[in-house]
Amino acid sequence: xxxxxxxxxxxxxxxxxxxxxxxxxxxxxxxxxxxxxxxxxxxxxxxxxxxxxxxxxxxxxxxxxxxxxxxxxxxxxxxxxxxxxxxxxxxxxxxxxxxxxxxxxxxxxxxxxxxxxxxx
Amino acid sequence: xxxxxxxxxxxxxxxxxxxxxxxxxxxxxxxxxxxxxxxxxxxxxxxxxxxxxxxxxxxxxxxxxxxxxxxxxxxxxxxxxxxxxxxxxxxxxxxxxxxxxxxxxxxxxxxxxxxxxxxx
DNA sequence: GGTATACATTTGAATATTGCAATATATAAC
DNA sequence: GTTATATATTGCAATATTCAAATGTATACC
Numbered sequence: 402x403x404x405x406x407x408x409x410x411x412x413x414x415x416x417x418x419x420x421x422x423x424x425x426x427x428x429x430x431x432x433x434x435x436x437x438x439x440x441x442x443x444x445x446x447x448x449x450x451x452x453x454x455x456x457x458x459x460x461x462x463x464x465x466x467x468x469x470x471x472x473x474x475x476x477x478x479x480x481x482x483x484x485x486x487x488x489x490x491x492x493x494x495x496x497x498x499x500x501x502x503x504x505x506x507x508x509x510x511x512x513x514x515x516x517x518x519x520x521x
Numbered sequence: 522x523x524x525x526x527x528x529x530x531x532x533x534x535x536x537x538x539x540x541x542x543x544x545x546x547x548x549x550x551x552x553x554x555x556x557x558x559x560x561x562x563x564x565x566x567x568x569x570x571x572x573x574x575x576x577x578x579x580x581x582x583x584x585x586x587x588x589x590x591x592x593x594x595x596x597x598x599x600x601x602x603x604x605x606x607x608x609x610x611x612x613x614x615x616x617x618x619x620x621x622x623x624x625x626x627x628x629x630x631x632x633x634x635x636x637x638x639x640x641x
Numbered sequence: 642g643g644t645a646t647a648c649a650t651t652t653g654a655a656t657a658t659t660g661c662a663a664t665a666t667a668t669a670a671c
Numbered sequence: 672g673t674t675a676t677a678t679a680t681t682g683c684a685a686t687a688t689t690c691a692a693a694t695g696t697a698t699a700c701c
Contacts, residue, residue, distance in 0.1 A: 411571075415548040415555075421620045423546035427659090428535040431542075435535075444678055451531075457660070459679055469623035478668045478677045489619055495612050500541045502606055503589035547689085564648055574691070579649055598647045598698045643701085650695065657688070665680065671673080 424468040429453065429461045431493075433482075434470065438490060441474065441483035544588040549573065549581045551613075553602075554590065558610060561594070561603035 425431065432451050436442060444462065448455050462482055465471040470489060474481045484490070545551065552571050556562060564582065568575050582602055585591040590609060594601045604610070 411548045411552060411573075415551045417624060418551050418616075418620060419546050419548040421616065421623065422542050422551075423658095426539050426541075426543035426546045428531050428539040431535045431538050432531060445676095453531075454661075455678070456662080456680085460660090463679075475667095475678095478675095480678060486619055486622060488615075492612070492615050492619055495608075495615060496541065497538065499606055499608055499612055500538060502608075503541070504537070543688095565646095575648070576650085576691070576693095577689095579647095580690090583649075595648095595697095598645095600648060644699100645701100646697100646699080648696085648698105650693100652693075653691100655689080657686100659686070660684095661682100663680100663682080665678100667676100667678080669674100669676080671675100 421468070424464060424470065427461065427464075429457060430465055433458070433461060433465060434484065434489065434493065437471070437482060437484050441481045443479040443481050445479065447482070541588070544584060544590065547581065547584075549577060550585055553578070553581060553585060554604065554609065554613065557591070557602060557604050561601045563599040563601050565599065567602070
């Protein structure tokens with residue numbers, strides 16, 4: 402049998418989708434999205450609410466904006482961010498439901514991460 | 522002796538959720554999940570269908586299994602994988618609408634850059 | 642016993658991402 | 672112009688992830 406070519410056969414669609422999920426695979430970015438559920442907020446508001454350094458917040462805001470999750474509005478020296486498509490929250494909530502079911506099934510992973518003493 | 526990290530305020534929930542999304546942030550893993558929409562398949566079936574090397578497929582299957590997305594069933598020398606929770610497909614499909622809108626935004630930005638508009 | 646098949650794991654180098662500090666930019670008020 | 676405030680960007684070491692080859696394990700068949 403012929404050997405399958407190495408990773409070349411992957412559809413570009415799966416590559417783009419992976420980028421989409423990777424953008425959500427960061428705790429600060431998820432925290433920012435959650436903070437913006439209530440409506441648009443300035444960078445400074447986010448910095449205070451999330452108790453993070455300003456450059457860290459700006460950095461992750463930039464990622465979310467470049468990916469199209471967020472839009473920015475400038476007012477004076479402040480920049481207000483809002484979610485481009487609120488559907489993303491239904492998406493995140495559905496993800497959370499699945500995620501919580503996985504934690505129930507995977508209680509060993511949970512306890513390992515919480516207590517740092519895995520079972521042999 | 523170590524300085525406390527500046528990101529200590531992040532909730533553990535956001536950290537766990539980020540891991541959840543990171544597991545989906547890989548083209549091969551997405552391709553595997555899509556291939557298993559039709560039902561359980563052996564590793565060999567997946568290798569042939571996706572045209573990837575066997576170790577690559579096994580490696581990503583392992584990630585999806587450890588995260589709780591997949592379950593394995595052994596039969597002879599074959600191992601059949603299936604999705605633990607089919608709700609994940611509703612989740613992936615919901616993500617597609619958001620993702621496609623962002624893809625359009627991306628391509629708009631790309632063509633804007635390609636058509637020779639000088640930088641501001 | 643040996644051989645073949647199916648799958649998993651380990652290894653290591655290339656690559657990507659992160660966290661944090663320093664620096665840059667833009668606007669407002671003076 | 673200067674100063675202050677708000678935000679963005681850059682630079683880089685540390686860390687994490689990926690890719691693919693090599694190796695390991697388990698089962699079936701002879």
